[in-house]
Amino acid sequence: MTATAARAHGAASLDAMFRPASIAVVGASAAPDKAGHAMVRALRDFPGTLHLVNPRGGEVLGRAVIPSLREASDVDLAVLVVPPDAVPGALEDARAAGTRAAVVCAGGFAESGPAGARVQERVVAVAREAGIRLLGPNTSGFVNPVDRTTANFMPAVADLPPGTVGLVAQSGGVNLALAFLLARAGVGLRLGVGLGNAVDVDFPEVLDHLALDDATTAVGLHVEGVADGPALLAALRRTTARKPVVALKVGRSDVSEFARSHTGALTGSYAVTRAALQQSGAVVVDSLEELVAALVALRSVRLPAAARIGVGLVTGQAGPGLVVTDALGARGVALPPLTDATQLRLAQLLPPLTFQRNPVDTGRPSPTFGPVVRTVLDDPGVDVVGVYALDEPGALDPAAALAPLAGRVLLASGGPADALAERRHCLDAVGVPVLAGPGDLATALAAVAADAQVRAVHDAPPVAPTRTVGRTLDEHEAKTLLEGHGLRTPRRHVATDRAQAHAALADLVHGGGRAVVKVLAADVPHKSDVGGVHVGVRDDAGLDRALDAIDAIPRGADPDDRATDGAGPDVRAPRRYLIEELAAPGPELIVGAVRDPVFGPVVLLGLGGVAAELGGEPVLRLAPLSAERAHEMVRALPPAVLHGFRGAPPVDVAALADVLRAVGDVVTTYGDVTELDLNPVRLTADGPVVLDALVVADPATLPGGDS
Amino acid sequence: MTATAARAHGAASLDAMFRPASIAVVGASAAPDKAGHAMVRALRDFPGTLHLVNPRGGEVLGRAVIPSLREASDVDLAVLVVPPDAVPGALEDARAAGTRAAVVCAGGFAESGPAGARVQERVVAVAREAGIRLLGPNTSGFVNPVDRTTANFMPAVADLPPGTVGLVAQSGGVNLALAFLLARAGVGLRLGVGLGNAVDVDFPEVLDHLALDDATTAVGLHVEGVADGPALLAALRRTTARKPVVALKVGRSDVSEFARSHTGALTGSYAVTRAALQQSGAVVVDSLEELVAALVALRSVRLPAAARIGVGLVTGQAGPGLVVTDALGARGVALPPLTDATQLRLAQLLPPLTFQRNPVDTGRPSPTFGPVVRTVLDDPGVDVVGVYALDEPGALDPAAALAPLAGRVLLASGGPADALAERRHCLDAVGVPVLAGPGDLATALAAVAADAQVRAVHDAPPVAPTRTVGRTLDEHEAKTLLEGHGLRTPRRHVATDRAQAHAALADLVHGGGRAVVKVLAADVPHKSDVGGVHVGVRDDAGLDRALDAIDAIPRGADPDDRATDGAGPDVRAPRRYLIEELAAPGPELIVGAVRDPVFGPVVLLGLGGVAAELGGEPVLRLAPLSAERAHEMVRALPPAVLHGFRGAPPVDVAALADVLRAVGDVVTTYGDVTELDLNPVRLTADGPVVLDALVVADPATLPGGDS
Known part of the structure; x- marks a missing residue:
C-alpha cells in the first residue's frame, strides 16, 4: 500500500467514528444527572440506528435498553459512558458487535496518575487487538451537526448549527467553548472533535479526515502539547494545501516568563510549536476569539499563495475605519497606497471632502458604495477589501453592494442584533463573511493575508541525519566543522x-x-x-x-x-x-540551533545582549532550511535590525541566509548534535564572520541512543 | 464661585443637552433618506415636548412642522440637521426660543478646510454669545436610552437598551459602533456621546457630567487626539475617584512605526497619552472589543484601590481554564498560590484528581461549585475570582452559586445564545458580570485588577514653572544644573x-x-x-x-x-x-524628559542602545513625580532589567527613583526646558551617576513665547 493510499484508508476509517450509520451508547442511564443520560439526549436526532446498552435494561427517554452490546450487530460506533475499569470489557463486547470505532468519555486514566495509566494501557491494547479506532479517553466527545451525530455528553451541543468549519481541539471543553463562540458569530460546524488523552486518534488523523472531506472549508486547531511533531506537521501540510487552518497554541505566558529568566527558554516549545505550525501553512492566532474571527473569514475567503497581500479598507464612518487601520498596523498589515487611476475613479464616485486613499472613507453610504468597493478591489495593489459600515437599511444594502465581489471582500457592521443576523444570513449564503466589529475585521483581514503568505514560502523536505560528531566540540573544532559548511571564521x-x-x-x-x-x-x-x-x-x-x-x-x-x-x-x-x-567591526547577531524533542532540528536567529534578555524573541524555523525559507527568516528580523542597526548598513540578507542554511545543515546532518551556538556572528563589511562557536553533542539523542 | 461649584454648574448645565424636557429638530424632513427624517424617527419615543422645524412646514411622521424655531418657546435642546451655512441662523432662532443646548450634526466645518473653518468660527461665536452649549459639529449626536432621548440620525440606536454605562467617543461613528458592541454583550447605556469637532462640549465636560450622574456606574472613553491635556486629566481624576473609566487611545500603529524609525518618537503622543490616562486613573485597553469586556465587568465590580490585586480562577473545564490562565499571564496578571488552609478546604469539596491550586479545576460542576468559589474568594491573597463554566442546566445553576458573591466574582460561559442570555439576565440583576468567552474573561479580570491598581499610586499636584535656563546648556552646564538637584556626576x-x-x-x-x-x-x-x-x-x-x-x-x-x-x-x-x-562600571539606562505640547512635562526611563532601537518602549510618566510615582515608574521596567541585567545586582529602586524625581523637578521648574537627556545614567555600586547630560531650552515654549 502506498503512503497516500494508507492515508486515504486511515482517513476513511474515521468515517465509522465521525459519520456512523449506527451507534451504541454503553452506559445509557435513566438518571437525568448522569452523563449516560445526557449522551442519549444529545443523540436524540441521530438519523441512524441507536442502541442503548446497560446491564440493568429498562428504558431511557422512551427507548428500550439492551443489557449487553453483544446483543447488537453492525454497530459502527460505540460511545462508552462507563467508568474507566469497565472500558476494556466494553471494548471486548464492542468487538463482538462488529464495532469499528469508540469514544471513551471517562476521565481517570493516564492524566490521573500511575493506576489510571495502567488502565489506559489495557484499553489501548484491547482496542488495537480488536481493530477499533478510539477517541479519548477523557473527552466530552465530538459534534457533527451536519449528520446530526452528537456523540457528546453536553446535551446543548445537539442544537449547534451545521456548517463547514472543522475543529480539532486537544481539550473536549475547548472544542465546545469554540463551537459556541462560532455559533455566536453565526458560524456552523462540519465537525468538532475534542481529542482528550488521544491514545489513538490524534491531530494527524483528524486533520487528514477533514482535509479529504469536501464539506469542510476551514479548520480550527487548539493545541496544548504535541506528541508526534513530524506527523502533525505532515498532516498539516497536506491539509493546508487544500484548505485554510487556523491554530491556537496554549502556553505563551509560561514560556515568556521562562524566557525572561533564562535564555535557554529561547528553545521553549511554545515558540517552536508556533514556528512549526506556521511553516506548515497554518495561520497562528493568540486567542480563541481571534481563532473564531479568522475562521469566519477563511471559511469563505481564501486568496492564492503570495508573498505580499495588499489589503484595502472601505469605511462608511471615519472613526471605526481609523480603529481598523490602527489595529491592522499594530499587526504589521499596512494598507498599500492606491494608484492614481484608482484615486481618480474614486473621486468621481465620492463627495470631495472624504479621505480617498487607503482606507477609503465614503462618508454616509450612498448608492455608489458598491462601485467604490469594486474600484478599490480593482486596484493592482489590492488583493482583498475589508468594509466597515454601521447598519443603515435606508442608506446601504450590503448584500446588493457586496455579493458580486464575494471571495475577495469582508464586511463588519454595527447595528441591532436581528438586523445584523439578517445581513449575515444573506451575505453568508453568497460567500461574504460578516464580522461583529472593527477589531474582528482587523483580525480577519490579517488572517486572510497570513493564510496566503504562509503558503508562499516552500520548505526543504525533512532529511534524516547521516553523520555524528561524537562528542561536544571545543571552539576550534566547532569552527573547523562550520568552515567545512562554508562559513567564515577569523x-x-x-x-x-x-x-x-x-x-x-x-x-x-x-x-x-x-x-x-x-x-x-x-x-x-x-x-x-x-x-x-x-x-x-x-x-x-x-x-x-x-x-x-x-x-x-x-x-x-x-x-x-x-x-x-x-x-x-x-x-x-x-x-x-x-x-x-581580531575581526573587522560590525553589528552582531546570534545564530544557533537546537534539537527540539518534539519537532527536531530548529535554527534560531536572534539579537545578543540585553535585547535577548528583554525577551526580544529570536526568529525560529525548523531545519533544514530551503533558500527561500532562510531568506524569509532573515526578513523576519525586527525592521530596525534588518535595515541597519548601530549605524551599520542594512543586513546582507543573502549572506546571512547562507549562514542560517549552513547551521541548519549541520544540525540535520549530525544526528548527535543537540545545540549549536554561533554567538556572535559579526556582520562585517566583507560578510558574516563567526566569532565564537559551540557545538554540543549527546549520543543519547541518536536513534537507539540512551536518552 | 468656587471651582467645585463652577464644575457642578458646568456639569448641571449639560442636563439641558443630555436630559432635555423639550427638543426641537431643526431641518425635520418628510423625505425618508434624509438625516432630518431619521432624526425625527430616532426621537419617536421621546417623552418630552418635541418640536419639528422646517420653513416648508407640513408634517413629518404624523407630526406638525412649524416653519421657524422662533415660534416655539422653552426649548431645552435644538438638534440642528441643516447644512453648515444654515447653522448660525438656526442658533440665533434657538436663542430666541430660550434654547440652552444644541447638537450640530452636519459635517463640512473645520475638518473640511479653510472655508469650513470660517463657518465653524462663526458658529462658535454665535453660540457663545447666545449662551448655548454646543455638541459637534460633525457628529451623529448622542444616545440616552434611559430617558428615551436619542438625538442621533441613526434610527436603529433608538432601540439600544438602557443601562448604566456612559460613553464619550471622539467620533460619532465609534460612539455607535461601541453602543452596538455593548448591546451585543448584554450591556445597556446610560448615555453615549459622539463629540465630533468638539468646538464647545469636549471630554472634560462630559466626563464631569457622567462623574456626577449617580445612574452611571462606569465610563468608556474613545480618544483620537486631545486638545487640552490638563483639563482632560483633571476631569478624569475627578471621575475615576467616583467610578471606573476605561479608555482606548487610537494611534498605536502609527506611533510604533515612527518609533521604529527614530528615537525621537519615544515622546510620541500615543505613548504620552496612554501614560497620562493611566496616571489619571483610567484603565487603558487596546481595542474596542477589550473596552467592551472591561466595561461589562467594571460597571458592577470595582475593588478598593490596592497596589497588588490577587486574581483567583475557578473553572468547570480544564481546557478553557488553561486558556484563561494563559491569557492572564500574557497580560502580566499572575494567579497567586492559595494558602494551605484554602487548599485543605478545597480538598474537602472537590474530587481528589482535579487541580486545586490556582486555577482551581472543579471537574464537571456539582453542588459544591458555589462553596468552591467562596472558598477561593476567602483566601487572603485573592481579591476577585473569575469563573468559567460551560452552560449545563442540570449540573450548575450559576445564579444560585454566584449571586451571594456578587461584587467580587465574574462569570464567563459557553452555551446556546438563549440560555446564556437568560443567565446573563439573572446575574446582571444581582451584580455578577457575564462574559462571552475565555478571552473576554481574561480581559475583564485584568481590567478589574488594573482599575484598583492605577488608583493606588498618588501623583504630585501639577506645578507652574518658576524659572528659566535661558538657552540650551552644554554638558558641563547641564551637569552642574543637575548636581544642584542632587544628582551625582563624575x-x-x-x-x-x-x-x-x-x-x-x-x-x-x-x-x-x-x-x-x-x-x-x-x-x-x-x-x-x-x-x-x-x-x-x-x-x-x-x-x-x-x-x-x-x-x-x-x-x-x-x-x-x-x-x-x-x-x-x-x-x-x-x-x-x-x-x-572614568566612572565605576555598571549597567546603563537612559533618563530623560520632554515637554509634550498637549500634556506638558513628561519623564522617560528607558534602555539604551539596540534595545531602544528595537522598540523597547521607555516608561513614561507625567511630571512632577511623587515619590510613590517615581518608585512605580522604576518598577515598570522590564523584570529582566529590574532584577539585575548584564550580570549586575538588582536595580536600586529608591536611588533611581530619586534621579527620576530630580529630572521631573528640572523640567517642571524651568519653563523653557523642552528636553533633558541623561544618556546614560550608569548604575554603579555607589549609586546612579549621570555620565552625559543635555538640557535643551527654547524660550518660545514659555507663556507668551514666540512658538
Missing part, C-alpha cells in the same frame, strides 16, 4: 604552551594587527564570564597578561557549566589557548 | 586649551586612574558619533591623541545637529574640552 592558531602562543601572536599581529586570546576548552562554554577572553592583544606583554588570567580560571568553576559527555576533555590537562586575528 | 574639569587639559588630566588620573576626554559644545549633541568622546585616557600621549581627534571634528558637521537658539555658542570659537574621571 584566522587562528591553537597553542598548548606559551611558546606556541607567542609564535601564534607573532604570526597574527605581524604588520600591526591585534589578536584575541581565549581559553580553549569544551568545558568552559561561557568564556567571557570567567576571564577567558582577551580582546585587542597586540604585544608579548599583553599576551602574557592574557595567558596568566586564563591559567587562573578555576577548573569546573563556571556556574553555568554544561554537562559534557564522557568523551569530554580531562579537566586536569593543561590549559590550551586559542589565538585569533 | 568629577571633571573644563579646559579651553591644551595646557589646561593636561593639568586637568594630571589631577584626575593622579594615583593611576583613567579619564574620559570629550568635546564640550552645545552644538555637538551626538558627540560619540563624530569622534568627540575618548574613554580610558591615562597619559599625556593619550590625551593629545584625543584632543587632536576632537580638534578635527568639522564645525556643524553633525548630521543630527539640533537647532540652537540665538544665544548659542559661536561655532568659530576654539574647541573646549571636558576632562572627566
Whole structure:
C-alpha cells in the first residue's frame, strides 16, 4: 500500500467514528444527572440506528435498553459512558458487535496518575487487538451537526448549527467553548472533535479526515502539547494545501516568563510549536476569539499563495475605519497606497471632502458604495477589501453592494442584533463573511493575508541525519566543522604552551594587527564570564597578561557549566589557548540551533545582549532550511535590525541566509548534535564572520541512543 | 464661585443637552433618506415636548412642522440637521426660543478646510454669545436610552437598551459602533456621546457630567487626539475617584512605526497619552472589543484601590481554564498560590484528581461549585475570582452559586445564545458580570485588577514653572544644573586649551586612574558619533591623541545637529574640552524628559542602545513625580532589567527613583526646558551617576513665547 493510499484508508476509517450509520451508547442511564443520560439526549436526532446498552435494561427517554452490546450487530460506533475499569470489557463486547470505532468519555486514566495509566494501557491494547479506532479517553466527545451525530455528553451541543468549519481541539471543553463562540458569530460546524488523552486518534488523523472531506472549508486547531511533531506537521501540510487552518497554541505566558529568566527558554516549545505550525501553512492566532474571527473569514475567503497581500479598507464612518487601520498596523498589515487611476475613479464616485486613499472613507453610504468597493478591489495593489459600515437599511444594502465581489471582500457592521443576523444570513449564503466589529475585521483581514503568505514560502523536505560528531566540540573544532559548511571564521592558531602562543601572536599581529586570546576548552562554554577572553592583544606583554588570567580560571568553576559527555576533555590537562586575528567591526547577531524533542532540528536567529534578555524573541524555523525559507527568516528580523542597526548598513540578507542554511545543515546532518551556538556572528563589511562557536553533542539523542 | 461649584454648574448645565424636557429638530424632513427624517424617527419615543422645524412646514411622521424655531418657546435642546451655512441662523432662532443646548450634526466645518473653518468660527461665536452649549459639529449626536432621548440620525440606536454605562467617543461613528458592541454583550447605556469637532462640549465636560450622574456606574472613553491635556486629566481624576473609566487611545500603529524609525518618537503622543490616562486613573485597553469586556465587568465590580490585586480562577473545564490562565499571564496578571488552609478546604469539596491550586479545576460542576468559589474568594491573597463554566442546566445553576458573591466574582460561559442570555439576565440583576468567552474573561479580570491598581499610586499636584535656563546648556552646564538637584556626576574639569587639559588630566588620573576626554559644545549633541568622546585616557600621549581627534571634528558637521537658539555658542570659537574621571562600571539606562505640547512635562526611563532601537518602549510618566510615582515608574521596567541585567545586582529602586524625581523637578521648574537627556545614567555600586547630560531650552515654549 502506498503512503497516500494508507492515508486515504486511515482517513476513511474515521468515517465509522465521525459519520456512523449506527451507534451504541454503553452506559445509557435513566438518571437525568448522569452523563449516560445526557449522551442519549444529545443523540436524540441521530438519523441512524441507536442502541442503548446497560446491564440493568429498562428504558431511557422512551427507548428500550439492551443489557449487553453483544446483543447488537453492525454497530459502527460505540460511545462508552462507563467508568474507566469497565472500558476494556466494553471494548471486548464492542468487538463482538462488529464495532469499528469508540469514544471513551471517562476521565481517570493516564492524566490521573500511575493506576489510571495502567488502565489506559489495557484499553489501548484491547482496542488495537480488536481493530477499533478510539477517541479519548477523557473527552466530552465530538459534534457533527451536519449528520446530526452528537456523540457528546453536553446535551446543548445537539442544537449547534451545521456548517463547514472543522475543529480539532486537544481539550473536549475547548472544542465546545469554540463551537459556541462560532455559533455566536453565526458560524456552523462540519465537525468538532475534542481529542482528550488521544491514545489513538490524534491531530494527524483528524486533520487528514477533514482535509479529504469536501464539506469542510476551514479548520480550527487548539493545541496544548504535541506528541508526534513530524506527523502533525505532515498532516498539516497536506491539509493546508487544500484548505485554510487556523491554530491556537496554549502556553505563551509560561514560556515568556521562562524566557525572561533564562535564555535557554529561547528553545521553549511554545515558540517552536508556533514556528512549526506556521511553516506548515497554518495561520497562528493568540486567542480563541481571534481563532473564531479568522475562521469566519477563511471559511469563505481564501486568496492564492503570495508573498505580499495588499489589503484595502472601505469605511462608511471615519472613526471605526481609523480603529481598523490602527489595529491592522499594530499587526504589521499596512494598507498599500492606491494608484492614481484608482484615486481618480474614486473621486468621481465620492463627495470631495472624504479621505480617498487607503482606507477609503465614503462618508454616509450612498448608492455608489458598491462601485467604490469594486474600484478599490480593482486596484493592482489590492488583493482583498475589508468594509466597515454601521447598519443603515435606508442608506446601504450590503448584500446588493457586496455579493458580486464575494471571495475577495469582508464586511463588519454595527447595528441591532436581528438586523445584523439578517445581513449575515444573506451575505453568508453568497460567500461574504460578516464580522461583529472593527477589531474582528482587523483580525480577519490579517488572517486572510497570513493564510496566503504562509503558503508562499516552500520548505526543504525533512532529511534524516547521516553523520555524528561524537562528542561536544571545543571552539576550534566547532569552527573547523562550520568552515567545512562554508562559513567564515577569523584566522587562528591553537597553542598548548606559551611558546606556541607567542609564535601564534607573532604570526597574527605581524604588520600591526591585534589578536584575541581565549581559553580553549569544551568545558568552559561561557568564556567571557570567567576571564577567558582577551580582546585587542597586540604585544608579548599583553599576551602574557592574557595567558596568566586564563591559567587562573578555576577548573569546573563556571556556574553555568554544561554537562559534557564522557568523551569530554580531562579537566586536569593543561590549559590550551586559542589565538585569533581580531575581526573587522560590525553589528552582531546570534545564530544557533537546537534539537527540539518534539519537532527536531530548529535554527534560531536572534539579537545578543540585553535585547535577548528583554525577551526580544529570536526568529525560529525548523531545519533544514530551503533558500527561500532562510531568506524569509532573515526578513523576519525586527525592521530596525534588518535595515541597519548601530549605524551599520542594512543586513546582507543573502549572506546571512547562507549562514542560517549552513547551521541548519549541520544540525540535520549530525544526528548527535543537540545545540549549536554561533554567538556572535559579526556582520562585517566583507560578510558574516563567526566569532565564537559551540557545538554540543549527546549520543543519547541518536536513534537507539540512551536518552 | 468656587471651582467645585463652577464644575457642578458646568456639569448641571449639560442636563439641558443630555436630559432635555423639550427638543426641537431643526431641518425635520418628510423625505425618508434624509438625516432630518431619521432624526425625527430616532426621537419617536421621546417623552418630552418635541418640536419639528422646517420653513416648508407640513408634517413629518404624523407630526406638525412649524416653519421657524422662533415660534416655539422653552426649548431645552435644538438638534440642528441643516447644512453648515444654515447653522448660525438656526442658533440665533434657538436663542430666541430660550434654547440652552444644541447638537450640530452636519459635517463640512473645520475638518473640511479653510472655508469650513470660517463657518465653524462663526458658529462658535454665535453660540457663545447666545449662551448655548454646543455638541459637534460633525457628529451623529448622542444616545440616552434611559430617558428615551436619542438625538442621533441613526434610527436603529433608538432601540439600544438602557443601562448604566456612559460613553464619550471622539467620533460619532465609534460612539455607535461601541453602543452596538455593548448591546451585543448584554450591556445597556446610560448615555453615549459622539463629540465630533468638539468646538464647545469636549471630554472634560462630559466626563464631569457622567462623574456626577449617580445612574452611571462606569465610563468608556474613545480618544483620537486631545486638545487640552490638563483639563482632560483633571476631569478624569475627578471621575475615576467616583467610578471606573476605561479608555482606548487610537494611534498605536502609527506611533510604533515612527518609533521604529527614530528615537525621537519615544515622546510620541500615543505613548504620552496612554501614560497620562493611566496616571489619571483610567484603565487603558487596546481595542474596542477589550473596552467592551472591561466595561461589562467594571460597571458592577470595582475593588478598593490596592497596589497588588490577587486574581483567583475557578473553572468547570480544564481546557478553557488553561486558556484563561494563559491569557492572564500574557497580560502580566499572575494567579497567586492559595494558602494551605484554602487548599485543605478545597480538598474537602472537590474530587481528589482535579487541580486545586490556582486555577482551581472543579471537574464537571456539582453542588459544591458555589462553596468552591467562596472558598477561593476567602483566601487572603485573592481579591476577585473569575469563573468559567460551560452552560449545563442540570449540573450548575450559576445564579444560585454566584449571586451571594456578587461584587467580587465574574462569570464567563459557553452555551446556546438563549440560555446564556437568560443567565446573563439573572446575574446582571444581582451584580455578577457575564462574559462571552475565555478571552473576554481574561480581559475583564485584568481590567478589574488594573482599575484598583492605577488608583493606588498618588501623583504630585501639577506645578507652574518658576524659572528659566535661558538657552540650551552644554554638558558641563547641564551637569552642574543637575548636581544642584542632587544628582551625582563624575568629577571633571573644563579646559579651553591644551595646557589646561593636561593639568586637568594630571589631577584626575593622579594615583593611576583613567579619564574620559570629550568635546564640550552645545552644538555637538551626538558627540560619540563624530569622534568627540575618548574613554580610558591615562597619559599625556593619550590625551593629545584625543584632543587632536576632537580638534578635527568639522564645525556643524553633525548630521543630527539640533537647532540652537540665538544665544548659542559661536561655532568659530576654539574647541573646549571636558576632562572627566572614568566612572565605576555598571549597567546603563537612559533618563530623560520632554515637554509634550498637549500634556506638558513628561519623564522617560528607558534602555539604551539596540534595545531602544528595537522598540523597547521607555516608561513614561507625567511630571512632577511623587515619590510613590517615581518608585512605580522604576518598577515598570522590564523584570529582566529590574532584577539585575548584564550580570549586575538588582536595580536600586529608591536611588533611581530619586534621579527620576530630580529630572521631573528640572523640567517642571524651568519653563523653557523642552528636553533633558541623561544618556546614560550608569548604575554603579555607589549609586546612579549621570555620565552625559543635555538640557535643551527654547524660550518660545514659555507663556507668551514666540512658538
